[in-house]
Amino acid sequence: MNSIAWFYFPARLAWRQLIFDRTKLIAATSGVLFACVLVFMQLGFRDSLYASAASAPTKLSGDLFLMHKQSEAMWRPVQFKRSELMRALGNPAVAEVYPLYLALAPFKNIETQVKRTLMVYGLDPDSMLFDLEGLKIRQIELRLKDTVLFDEFSRPEFGLIGHLLEVGRDVTEINDYKVRILGLFRMGVSFAADGNVITSDLNFMRIFPSRNLNDIDLGVIRLCPGVSAKQVQSELDDRLNEFVNIFTYDELLQYEKDYWANTAPIGFIFGFGTVMGLVVGLVIVYQILFTDIANHRNEFATLKAMGYEHGYFVRVVFASAFFLAILGFIPGYIFSVGLYQLAESQIFMPMPMTLSKVMTVFMFILSMCATAGLLAIRKLKSANPADMF
Template sequence: MTYLYFPARLAWRQLVHDRTKLIAAIFGVLFACVLVFMQLGFKDSLYASAASAPSRLSGDLFLMHKQSEAMWRPVNFKRSELMRTLGHPAVAQVSPLYIALAPFKNIETEVKRTLMVYGFNPDAQLFDINNVRNMHGELQLKDTVLFDEYSRPEFGPIRQLLEAGQNVTEINDYKLKIIGTFQLGVSFAADGNVVTSDLNFMRIFPNKKPGDIELGVIKLHPGASIKQVQAELSSLLNEFVNIFTFEELLEYEKLYWSNTAPIGFIFGFGTVMGLVVGLVIVYQILFTDIANYRNEFATLKAMGYQHGYFIRVVFASAFFLAILGFIPGYILSLGLYHLAESQIFMPMPMSFSKVTTVFFFILSMCATASFLAIRKLKDANPADMF
């Protein structure tokens, strides 16, 4: 125990001796910590929100054109392709999902802003969202839509407007009625969402042909092996369509944002930069500490202290800085996460795995700084002391 305790105690006493330097060091670690938390938070939020719509889809297998990069920018394919899968005995039901971006007119300001429109047969129950399920009957009516109340506030306070009886607006310059709200959430691709019936979708987009679909949703009979049916269907289908399981669809959406879009790289880069800045600050603090205590360390060496003891002192200092910087960094980030959730409507959960990941990053950062700094310990040579 004394093997670590004594050097750690010396490290602690050195740290608290110079309060100004300690505070500077803590701010360095805190800065890195907050930066990494925010970068990872935005990145995870991006992935989570990108997958928010597909993750609420209710189906076993999904057809998508091979040229579709992601659900928000789909390439359409023939509905007949989807219908062919009905030939498989395990397939219970198939439904097309129509997806398109369209300008939505704010009821109060009349400013138009683009949102995502999903169209499908309401009876098919393609979305596993309570209000969408419950209002499938009302959605059958002509010129009706449901509005996502988690859309960005620029679309107007729809819920309050509905309560006040103002429910008429335009999507894609087509006049219709909002008959209720549901809860989904925004993504980087869409600032808002509405769902409507397949027939209303064709009215909103008059040039759209019902035979051209963006996504095909297949439901299987209970007990069917999804993997097996997927393999059998893929040999049946044209080569230009992908057939995904639910998990594969989510993964495909996520991969688009991490790889095809440079966003994964941008956040990764931000994370690395935060760690580098923190590393340099911690290294500077450790380095100057060693330089300042050079003679004292050399004296202790002359008295029989071994080199390893001072290495442990340096690592203990770095460890304390990591802890002291991480705790306020975590608290500050928690606040910023809440701010982000309330102000920009991005889901930013502070998950336990994220906390441990960032702590591990900060710890590695401080350990690396120690590795760089301990070379300076060679200057504490007792033979040069006399």
Template structure:
């Protein structure tokens, strides 16, 4: 028993932190606030990138053709439709789907206000989505003037989904033309488009008569089983003229995400916001640990005079920083989950907690607290027992 008590370490770091509960709570509140700020900024940034390619991921395609003049999904340029037909000459190509892509003015049937909505036009008989439940709904588009409305669109477009589920006939106008909602789909909004609709090629060209029928914005190419998309892309790039860009499906997704990452300031702003949260947390933790070390300088000096090594006392400060990081992360994580749910409900953006972001913020908080601990150690390193006493 005596050996047990002699070998038992006194939890000095924990006792120092809990000696003043009010100071501890203030420190944890500051760390949690910094963590919440990092969670929200990184969540908005990643949600932006994920939302921008929601429709892209659903396309039934292995290779995608777009115009080299296209910048993003909100500014797609047209290219000759015959380029898509020419891809059928490749032995690995199994089928193609031409897609019309553009923004239209949707009239809210309740408020009569107009708002831009992203419209995709295609042949309902062609494979379009990899999700079978979405593919089954496209038969309703064979009748002219029918559309499928994205029920995840923002409420500014009107209570379309509620009316349709209630059995009402939902009709409105697009660019002055009458259309009827023939079904609902779930695609999701993005920073570029607050809502989406699907329609047939015939209806799309009626709604946008200025679009030449021989031009399309996106060409979907499906390959035979076992074909290598990279090799097909390489061959098509050599055979097709330079008025069309050939990409793999993942390349098409990267094309869209790179636009928001590099061509806009949104990604930089959210990353800067996360960095500011990191700096704020560092200042708070440093102030708490520096004050704690300063208040206990006589005790630290006494321990040094008794023969305790400086490295042992520095370890006390490091453990204090570790305890603060762990205790501050838990409420930040829980608050982040709640705020993500609130943002998803209010904006329809795919903002959610994932393991990668949770670990990223945890590491950032640990680094933040460890860095502050090392900075606060300078006060302890400079402590001279002779001067203190």
């Protein structure tokens, strides 16, 4: 019974104080709601950024990957010699090696003739470097001259390519070079590119006449079954030149995410926005709790004179902070779910509302309110019973 009273009575007093002034309660709840929505959206955009950054790497079919050390990310590659990739074949554990060519180029909308930049991937059609159903179906046809495959998950500004292919309109230009679209595949857009195209390595050279087959952007290595990728990575690191990075599959994904998180300004922006949301919410909740304590200073002094200890009032303040966190989080979560759906429809990138994200944001909001309560508690010390007389 004592343990129940230790929690129940301070919480009941805190709740009555909050609902006594509905205007202040609405203001405090709105502040928490605003912070909650802002944190949800910043984390959502950040996770969407990381997911889109890995949209291409996750579809790659390989065990080890070579990239120039000056390459900041796959979409900003620095070429290196194809011979460096061929040297990897000297290791008996290496089964196959394939080069991958990447470049950004303007794509002409078939209907509007407006150009928009997308990412072009050039590869050996027999290599199946990407685990994509559309690529498997069109593997043989992709060997034909001036043919490409289009990512149907690209932004709609490129045109309704699926519909146009059905009516026989399949000719367009990439980098001012005329090509024919054979079919579609599904990869997804990213913050670096609004669309994607896959073509053969020879067609890639025709689209980009300044490039040559000996300068590659990414090397893909497939190992023999049962071989340790880490062991081969260590062996190749000693064999290959020092200007080449050798990544495992997981390391390549992490390298792409690290670029957006640490190198690209947008990663900092999302992190800074999350912090600012918490700071704004903390200030609002602190002001409400501080004002509430100041307005009831005489009442607190009376309770102290009656024998209530300082710890009782501390529990009252923290209970108020907890109630505000709950009252602000629930509508903030519901509002954020709707905003996530709206954002997905506009940016064409996934923004899942995962359970771990919900729990993370709730802990952020709860910590924010608790910190505000901790700062406001110092006002309780001035509630002296002697001031009543």
